[in-house]
Amino acid sequence: MSTARDSFLYNDIQDLLEKQLPEHGYPVPIILIRDILNDLFDSVALHVWSREDIIGVAKERGWPISPEATDEILENIERHVDCELGITWLTVEIAVDDFYGSIDWWELPKEKREQYKGDFVMKLEKDEDLPPSETYTFSPAVWQGDYRLLKDKTLQEVFEEAERIVKESNIPLRLYAMPPDNKPKAGVEENGKEIADFHPDYFEEEHKDE
Amino acid sequence: MSKARKSFIYSQIEAALAELLSTEEIEEALAPIFDQVAIATIRADDILAQAQRLAMPMDELGVLDILNALESHLSQEDSLSLDAVNDQVQAWFDGMDWEEIPSERMKSLQGDFLLAYSLPHADVPEYKHASNTSYWLALRMAHRLAQEIKQPVEILSIDPNLDPGDLETLVACSHCLRWVEAEG
Numbered sequence: 397m398s399t400a401r402d403s404f405l406y407n408d409i410q411d412l413l414e415k416q417l418p419e420h421g422y423p424v425p426i427i428l429i430r431d432i433l434n435d436l437f438d439s440v441a442l443h444v445w446s447r448e449d450i451i452g453v454a455k456e457r458g459w460p461i462s463p464e465a466t467d468e469i470l471e472n473i474e475r476h477v478d479c480e481l482g483i484t485w486l487t488v489e490i491a492v493d494d495f496y497g498s499i500d501w502w503e504l505p506k507e508k509r510e511q512y513k514g515d516f517v518m519k520l521e522k523d524e525d526l527p528p529s530e531t532y533t534f535s536p537a538v539w540q541g542d543y544r545l546l547k548d549k550t551l552q553e554v555f556e557e558a559e560r561i562v563k564e565s566n567i568p569l570r571l572y573a574m575p576p577d578n579k580p581k582a583g584v585e586e587n588g589k590e591i592a593d594f595h596p597d598y599f600e601e602e603h604k605d606e
Numbered sequence: 607m608s609k610a611r612k613s614f615i616y617s618q619i620e621a622a623l624a625e626l627l628s629t630e631e632i633e634e635a636l637a638p639i640f641d642q643v644a645i646a647t648i649r650a651d652d653i654l655a656q657a658q659r660l661a662m663p664m665d666e667l668g669v670l671d672i673l674n675a676l677e678s679h680l681s682q683e684d685s686l687s688l689d690a691v692n693d694q695v696q697a698w699f700d701g702m703d704w705e706e707i708p709s710e711r712m713k714s715l716q717g718d719f720l721l722a723y724s725l726p727h728a729d730v731p732e733y734k735h736a737s738n739t740s741y742w743l744a745l746r747m748a749h750r751l752a753q754e755i756k757q758p759v760e761i762l763s764i765d766p767n768l769d770p771g772d773l774e775t776l777v778a779c780s781h782c783l784r785w786v787e788a789e790g
Contacts, residue, residue, distance in 0.1 A: 405615075405639070405643070408639050409619070409636060412635055412636065413636075417635065420631070420634065420635075422627060424627060428626065429626065432622045432626075433619070433622070435622075436615075436618055436622050438673070439649060439650040439669075439673070440614075440615060440647050440648065440649050440650070441647070441648040441673040441674075441676040441677045442645055442647055442686075443646040443680055443686035444643050445643060445644045445646075446642060446643050447642050447643075466642075467641055467642060470643060470644040471644070473644040474613055479646075479652075479687075479688065480688045480689075481685060482646045483644060483646045483686070484687075487685075
């Protein structure tokens, strides 16, 4: 019996149907549904991977995460299940890397950037040919040398902040997503994932276009 | 969306509840779960097919036991792979005492069998097929044969997917379930 197997999916489905059907006014006796589900769940073995598994792997690897991204990765995993191998942590890691490897963060619409959350580091990329603005000061309260850590921020917040700093300071910067608890400065390039670089030229061109 | 994905188990639930609820009603109720999971599934048919490939008789109870064992042994480290299915089917087979099975259970265990025996003074063994039948009937055939020839008969379970004419391969890939002695 699946109920003896303690399948959480089985219990979740049953609970949800029990709760939702009367709410929506569907007059289906739950005992009937339970009988049908019992037979069905007795004829399969299931290995269920959930959002938490994806979030764990993505965070560990230093990627920002959004609910939509999580569900898309789960969908990709399920679509490509190899019946010889099933789903393993390696499958999840590959799916996470494939998904993030194909994202162009600049091209993401604002609404999507607002959904991605994580820890980020900004790294100033000082350029001798670009004299820094004299009016902008890098507060030592938020900057550790050329690095600044932004914890638990949305990608959109970080993009806006990076853009503001580059425009005001005239110093290019590179943005990295970081695994949790990673200190800025220590291994940003090695442990972080490069998200985007911000250069004053980009915004000058933007102004010219305007 | 799970609806777009049409995962095996979602489709099965949809089909099972089709007489009670519309597709939209099922989707509305279950989308919150199925949109947030990825599911690997092993079905009863997979177990049956694997048992055949491993030359083992099987019944519904055996399938349930194996599915149960598969789920119970699952962890995020051990996936629901064909290797895992092989291991559990083999463990189930090894755990069966083929000489002590009650006759009711014997009737439910289906498979392909080969009855092996040697006639006095013969150099090579003889074989008789008992295809697509129950272990119980194969055992009865073996008893009858043993009485006829006054020699012991070995019951081998075989892979039905192999060429029935290729006895060497059939026997090499078979499992001995038990011997039947001539009575009296």
